[in-house]
Amino acid sequence: MIQQVEILDTTLRDGEQTSGVSFAVREKLSLARLLLEELRVNRIEVASARVSEGEFEAVRRIAQWATERSHIDQVEVLGFVDRGISLKWIADTGCRVINLLTKGSLRHCELQLRKTPEQHIADIREEIARAQAMGIAVNLYLEDWSNGMRFSPDYVFAMVDALRSEPIRRFMIPDTLGVLDPDQCYAFCRQMVERYPELHFDFHAHNDYDLAVANVMAAVKAGVQGVHTTVNGLGERAGNAPLSSVVAVLNDHLKVKNSIDEKNINHVSRMVETYTGIHIPTNEPVVGENVFTQCAGIHADGDNKDNLYYNDLLPERFGRVREYALGKMSGKANIRMNLETLGIDLDEEALGKVTERIIELGDKKQAVTSEDLPYIIADVLKQDVYESKVQILNYLLSLAHGLRPVATVKMQIHDQAYEATSSGDGQYDAFMRAIRDIYKKQLGRDFPMLRNYTVSIPPGGRTDAFVQTYITWEYRGETFKTRGLDADQTEAAIKATLKMLNKLENWNA
Numbered sequence: 072m073i074q075q076v077e078i079l080d081t082t083l084r085d086g087e088q089t090s091g092v093s094f095a096v097r098e099k100l101s102l103a104r105l106l107l108e109e110l111r112v113n114r115i116e117v118a119s120a121r122v123s124e125g126e127f128e129a130v131r132r133i134a135q136w137a138t139e140r141s142h143i144d145q146v147e148v149l150g151f152v153d154r155g156i157s158l159k160w161i162a163d164t165g166c167r168v169i170n171l172l173t174k175g176s177l178r179h180c181e182l183q184l185r186k187t188p189e190q191h192i193a194d195i196r197e198e199i200a201r202a203q204a205m206g207i208a209v210n211l212y213l214e215d216w217s218n219g220m221r222f223s224p225d226y227v228f229a230m231v232d233a234l235r236s237e238p239i240r241r242f243m244i245p246d247t248l249g250v251l252d253p254d255q256c257y258a259f260c261r262q263m264v265e266r267y268p269e270l271h272f273d274f275h276a277h278n279d280y281d282l283a284v285a286n287v288m289a290a291v292k293a294g295v296q297g298v299h300t301t302v303n304g305l306g307e308r309a310g311n312a313p314l315s316s317v318v319a320v321l322n323d324h325l326k327v328k329n330s331i332d333e334k335n336i337n338h339v340s341r342m343v344e345t346y347t348g349i350h351i352p353t354n355e356p357v358v359g360e361n362v363f364t365q366c367a368g369i370h371a372d373g374d375n376k377d378n379l380y381y382n383d384l385l386p387e388r389f390g391r392v393r394e395y396a397l398g399k400m401s402g403k404a405n406i407r408m409n410l411e412t413l414g415i416d417l418d419e420e421a422l423g424k425v426t427e428r429i430i431e432l433g434d435k436k437q438a439v440t441s442e443d444l445p446y447i448i449a450d451v452l453k454q455d456v457y458e459s460k461v462q463i464l465n466y467l468l469s470l471a472h473g474l475r476p477v478a479t480v481k482m483q484i485h486d487q488a489y490e491a492t493s494s495g496d497g498q499y500d501a502f503m504r505a506i507r508d509i510y511k512k513q514l515g516r517d518f519p520m521l522r523n524y525t526v527s528i529p530p531g532g533r534t535d536a537f538v539q540t541y542i543t544w545e546y547r548g549e550t551f552k553t554r555g556l557d558a559d560q561t562e563a564a565i566k567a568t569l570k571m572l573n574k575l576e577n578w579n580a
Contacts, residue, residue, distance in 0.1 A: 086305030175213030249279030
């Protein structure tokens with residue numbers, strides 16, 4: 072096994088082949104910067120040649136930026152054996168590396184290209200010569216290599232035998248259809264490394280059987296020098312090997328050096344989530360919302376006793392923090408952890424009452440967040456843990472066909488009453504505009520941005536079901552959530568907003 076592995080990230084090329092994903096020019100440029108300068112991947116594959124005018128402009132902008140920042144040799148473009156058309160496209164963008172797509176299985180060669188292996192090899196040699204004349208470096212993809220090794224290994228070896236003396240920087244061996252298991256992957260990669268010790272091999276995994284990360288691990292064990300990833304595992308069909316998991320495996324299981332700055336992984340994953348609109352599963356390793364959240368009370372208790380339930384995946388490595396969920400599985404230890412974070416101290420009797428209430432809520436499938444704790448405590452113990460400095464005294468919401476909804480709000484802030492009226496695109500939007508007018512125009516204060524708004528009801532779909540409204544806010548660089556519970560959706564949103572307003576008052580106290 073090698074001591075250090077290169078990482079090529081292909082989020083901007085293979086990741087963009089995810090159904091429904093298309094990055095705008097500015098998004099591609101932003102992600103190129105994040106990948107190379109924040110995550111510090113070794114190389115990025117940014118596009119396929121000849122796709123569109125928009126793609127050309129995106130690659131041209133990336134190449135211009137990369138040249139200014141001395142990254143241009145780290146920027147690669149997928150190109151084709153097409154008598155120099157791809158090469159000209161790449162040269163015109165300002166890029167200097169082609170990842171040349173060739174056929175790595177006999178079936179692909181004969182049935183897709185309708186050529187003999189000898190003819191295909193001759194065409195590849197001509198394309199490499201053109202690249203050399205244009206000053207463009209060549210890496211070589213052996214498309215469908217995994218099936219080539221399964222069903223036509225003689226063809227694979229004949230290809231590499233014929234091309235090993237050509238000026239090719241890297242031979243890139245993909246499991247194009249995601250068919251390999253780790254044992255096969257190790258055996259096939261080992262054959263390539265042992266047969267061609269002088270060559271550099273990259274392994275490119277697909278995740279059709281949920282084995283992409285395991286196959287990357289096997290390939291590195293076998294001695295490949297480079298692996299391909301995408302942020303959040305984006306890619307065709309079931310996607311590619313996710314960068315976050317690959318880096319964790321390289322660092323913790325294989326102890327293989329790499330260039331990635333772990334603490335920026337979560338930030339970049341969230342940016343890609345924002346640009347693509349494809350949400351990261353909550354249980355996705357390393358970057359999922361819940362993966363550093365302990366639910367069972369016994370786990371929180373163990374963490375209090377010399378971190379008995381910690382593994383090497385410490386959230387701080389990835390710019391995150393450990394959390395303790397609240398619900399029917401919670402014990403006193405979970406709740407105590409959350410209370411400590413909030414700076415609240417309860418005696419055992421009070422803690423027991425709060426625990427019972429949280430378990431009761433959990434049995435009703437009501438989610439409980441740490442932000443809810445002060446309000447639960449106030450309800451259970453009949454006392455205000457957070458002083459209610461903001462109150463909604465009255466409001467009137469009007470909705471009429473053909474007219475914009477209007478809200479009139481009267482509220483009290485620190486014993487002073489304020490009132491405003493505003494219209495909006497909906498009743499809650501009108502309510503928020505009125506509140507914002509009070510804070511910005513009457514008080515001259517900044518106001519949080521609403522970043523996400525989620526509504527859920529218990530299973531069954533009854534019209535009288537409680538509505539849970541979760542709102543994500545951003546205020547002075549901090550992101551937090553509040554929840555409202557009511558039979559009316561707008562009322563639930565207003566309750567979540569009132570929690571937010573009191574939270575701000577306590578922050579600014």
